[in-house]
Amino acid sequence: MIKVEGLYKKLGDQPVLEDITFDVSEGEIISVLGLSGAGKTVLLKHLIGLFRPDQGRVIIDGVDIDSLNEEQLLKVRCNMGYLFQEGALYDFMDVFDNVAFPLREHTSLKPEEIAGRVREVLKLVDLDGVESKFPDELSGGMKKRVGLARAIVLGAKVLLCDEPTSGLDPIRSRDISDLIRHVSQQIGSTTVMTSHDVNNSFRIASRLIIINDCHIAAMGTAEQIKASQVPFVREFLQMSTV
Ligand SMILES: Nc1ncnc2c1ncn2[C@@H]1O[C@H](COP(=O)(O)OP(=O)(O)OP(=O)(O)O)[C@@H](O)[C@H]1O
Ligand SMILES: [Mg+2]
Incomplete structure (x- = not known):
C-alpha cells in the first residue's frame, strides 16, 4: 500500500533522511521511532506529499505521488x-x-x-x-x-499519526494507542505513526522502524527490534522501555 524507495532529503544544507526504503502492507500499523530531530515528522510529511524527495520515490497505492500535479495530489490526500x-x-x-x-x-x-x-x-x-x-x-x-x-x-485508506501520545500521561498514552489500533481496524486503514513511545509502539504496531543519523537503524517486529545488535537501537530501547 505504501512504498518508500531510496528517499533522500536535505533541508537547508543539512541532510535529514538518507536512503530510506521500506514498504507498508495493507492493514499494517508501522511505528517510526527515533530521537527528537531524527526526521520522523519530515518522513511522515513525505508520505502525504507535503515534502517532496530530493531523490527516491514515495508510492501510495501504486501511484508515485511525486508525479502528480496539485489537483491529483489533493485527490490522493482525500483518502x-x-x-x-x-x-x-x-x-x-x-x-x-x-x-x-x-x-x-x-x-x-x-x-x-x-x-x-x-x-x-x-x-x-x-x-x-x-x-x-x-x-x-x-x-x-x-x-x-x-x-x-x-x-x-x-x-482514510492511509492514516498518518504524528506523535499521537506526546504530552499525554501513561494511561492516556496507552488509551490513544489502543484507540488508533481500534480505529485502524474499524476503518481498514494502513497506518504509519511516529513516536518516542517504545512500549506503546510494541503494543500496537506490527513493525517498527528506528531512524538514527538520517538512516534506518533497525526495522522489524517487536521481537526483531528487541534482538537487534545495533548499538544505537540497544541504547534507545534501554533509555525508553520500562
Ligand atoms: N520546514 C523545515 N525547514 C528546514 N528544516 C526543517 C524543516 N522541518 C524540519 N526540519 C529539520 O529537519 C530535522 C528533522 O525534523 P523533524 O521534525 O522531522 O524531527 P522529528 O524526528 O519529528 O523530531 P520530534 O521528535 O522532536 O518531533 C530537524 O533538524 C529539523 O530542524
Ligand atoms: Mg516530529
Whole structure:
C-alpha cells in the first residue's frame, strides 16, 4: 500500500533522511521511532506529499505521488488522514465544526449527512457530548481524539499519526494507542505513526522502524527490534522501555 524507495532529503544544507526504503502492507500499523530531530515528522510529511524527495520515490497505492500535479495530489490526500503533531485544530471552531471541516471542503454532503458522519466518527474515537466545546476547553488527550476524528472523517485508506501520545500521561498514552489500533481496524486503514513511545509502539504496531543519523537503524517486529545488535537501537530501547 505504501512504498518508500531510496528517499533522500536535505533541508537547508543539512541532510535529514538518507536512503530510506521500506514498504507498508495493507492493514499494517508501522511505528517510526527515533530521537527528537531524527526526521520522523519530515518522513511522515513525505508520505502525504507535503515534502517532496530530493531523490527516491514515495508510492501510495501504486501511484508515485511525486508525479502528480496539485489537483491529483489533493485527490490522493482525500483518502489519507493526517493527525498533526501539534493537533492543528482550529481554535475558533468548536469540535463539531473542526471535524465537519473536511466534509464541507471536499464533499457535497447535505448538512444532516455531515452531522451524521461527524457524530459517527466522534463516537468511534469515544468522544460524546463535546461537539460544542472549543479546543481550549479540552484536555490534551481529548484534542488528540478530535484530531483523529478529523483525520478519518473523509475515510482514510492511509492514516498518518504524528506523535499521537506526546504530552499525554501513561494511561492516556496507552488509551490513544489502543484507540488508533481500534480505529485502524474499524476503518481498514494502513497506518504509519511516529513516536518516542517504545512500549506503546510494541503494543500496537506490527513493525517498527528506528531512524538514527538520517538512516534506518533497525526495522522489524517487536521481537526483531528487541534482538537487534545495533548499538544505537540497544541504547534507545534501554533509555525508553520500562
Ligand atoms: N520546514 C523545515 N525547514 C528546514 N528544516 C526543517 C524543516 N522541518 C524540519 N526540519 C529539520 O529537519 C530535522 C528533522 O525534523 P523533524 O521534525 O522531522 O524531527 P522529528 O524526528 O519529528 O523530531 P520530534 O521528535 O522532536 O518531533 C530537524 O533538524 C529539523 O530542524
Ligand atoms: Mg516530529
